[in-house]
Amino acid sequence: MQAVFTMIGLPSLPLLSMILVTAILVLGGLLFGWICDLLLGQAAFGTVMNTIIMLIGAFAGAWLWHRFGVPTRFDPSVIKASVATASGLLLVLVLAMTVP
Structure with a gap:
């Protein structure tokens, strides 16, 4: 688990903090899966x-941004x-x- 957090750019955390995160x-x-299920209706895959x-997708996007991120003037964690x-x-x- 620690390796996954480090891969996406999170700092080293104690076990309790990792469980909480x-x-x-x-x-x-x-929550987002449920909202997508409501918005997409029949095209959705179910909440889970x-x-x-x-x-x-979020882990892939965060990893790609950490790997190839473009420097900006905004806070990197928000980006x-x-x-x-x-x-x-x-x-x-x-x-x-x-998917049909």
């Missing part, structure tokens, strides 16, 4: 599958959180449009 990420993902797809959220939602939308 993971719980927040999963609950936030479930939307959450899994969104978390995969990374925005990129992660947008990439997760974008992956769900793209999959909803392409």
Whole structure:
């Protein structure tokens, strides 16, 4: 778990903090998955599958931004959180449009 957090750019955390961050990420993902399920209607994959797809897209987006990020004048953690959220939602939308 520590390697995944380090890969996406989070600092080294104690075990309790890692558990708390993971719980927040999963609950936030479930909330976004439920909202996607409401918005997409019949094209959605269900709340849990939307959450899994969104978390995969968010981790991929955060990792790519950490790896190839363009320097900006804004706070890097805000940019990374925005990129992660947008990439997760974008992956769900793209999959909803392409899967029959």
